[in-house]
Amino acid sequence: MKPFYAELFLFLVTFIWGGTFVFTKIGLDFASPSVYILLRFCIAIFLCIIFFNKKLLRINKKTLVNGLILGLFFGGGFLLQTIGLKYTTVSKSAFITGITVPLTPIVYFIVCRKRISKYSLWGVFVAVIGLWIFTNPDFDNINIGDVLTLFSTMFWAFYITYMDVFTKKIENRSITAQLVFLQFVASSVIAIVYFITFENASWAVQFDNMLLISLAFNAVLASFFVTFIHTSIQRYTTPVKAALIFSLEPIVASSVAVIFLSETMTNIEIFGAFLLFSAVIISELGTFLEKQ
Numbered sequence: 001m002k003p004f005y006a007e008l009f010l011f012l013v014t015f016i017w018g019g020t021f022v023f024t025k026i027g028l029d030f031a032s033p034s035v036y037i038l039l040r041f042c043i044a045i046f047l048c049i050i051f052f053n054k055k056l057l058r059i060n061k062k063t064l065v066n067g068l069i070l071g072l073f074f075g076g077g078f079l080l081q082t083i084g085l086k087y088t089t090v091s092k093s094a095f096i097t098g099i100t101v102p103l104t105p106i107v108y109f110i111v112c113r114k115r116i117s118k119y120s121l122w123g124v125f126v127a128v129i130g131l132w133i134f135t136n137p138d139f140d141n142i143n144i145g146d147v148l149t150l151f152s153t154m155f156w157a158f159y160i161t162y163m164d165v166f167t168k169k170i171e172n173r174s175i176t177a178q179l180v181f182l183q184f185v186a187s188s189v190i191a192i193v194y195f196i197t198f199e200n201a202s203w204a205v206q207f208d209n210m211l212l213i214s215l216a217f218n219a220v221l222a223s224f225f226v227t228f229i230h231t232s233i234q235r236y237t238t239p240v241k242a243a244l245i246f247s248l249e250p251i252v253a254s255s256v257a258v259i260f261l262s263e264t265m266t267n268i269e270i271f272g273a274f275l276l277f278s279a280v281i282i283s284e285l286g287t288f289l290e291k292q
Contacts, residue, residue: 006236010245013226013233018252020222021090024082027214031205033083034195037075037187039205043219044184044227052177059178066166067179070159071186074227077155079190080148087145094249096149101127103157104243111161117240124240127247130275133268160239160246167235180228 027036048056059067085093102124108114170176205211234242 001233001236003237003241006233007241007245009229009233010237010242011248013230014246014248015252016222016226017246018249020218021085021094021249023214023217023222024085025090026210027218028082028086030208030211030214032195032199033079033086034191034199035205037079037082038191038195039215040219040223041075041184041188041191043215044223045181045188047220047224048177048181048184052181055174055177056181059182063175063178064182066162067182068186070162070166070179071183072190073155073159073162074183075187075190077152077159078187079194080152080155084145084147084149084152087143088149092146093149096146097153097156097249098127098247099150099153100156100160101243101247103153104160105240107154107157107161108164108239111158111165117238123244126275126278127244130247130272130278133272133275157243160234160242163231163234164239164242167231170235173232176228176232180224180231183227183231184223 024036027040030036031039081093081097084096088096105121105124166179167176170179
């Protein structure tokens, strides 16, 4: 697959991920962070068993190790971000998560020792400015939610990088399915360990239609469907470009709110959105011109 088409799929991933902030915030009104994550990924595991079934029977040692490593970063990132979202605002969470963009080139260089395109670096620089302007976060009162979300960005940066390392040469759909399944299993285990160690409470969950709607979006669409696409597609582009595309999540979330909730965007937010789009275009156009 050509990088351009892979990046279009990553835009689809970003569009769906952009809705998860709101749906997660809704879900946390009815379940604790670890219980919510456990429900989310148990549903995703169930879907993997239904749709992948026989492909999951023979998992070799290399795939097992790679899948569990990805799951460690995947589950850790989600847990920290979800707990953080319980204590901070969607705006601050979106901006702090966007710090994954400048962290990814650093992690990519440390892990892979590969030169990063100057256009990608310029794109990262512009994206950070755009994120700050678009989300306009208020950091007068830093809370534990902000700190936990910040730690989650390290998990996401390593996740995006190792997704490239572990899937670059994989063309086998069975191995892709196994990696997706193992990520959900590892994430569920992390949620259980956190629940037992820190929450130490009864199975506190209030089943409600809004919780079911939240889980339907986050478990079926944003986890099962999107994780399979991400695991299948990212290898056709670079981790830095993937991170730049994912930086558009706050724009998607706000756009959905404008369409379905009749919210409005200020001129400064529109300018920030323009800078974010420009960051992706700088990276894409610069790479294209280098090849001419």
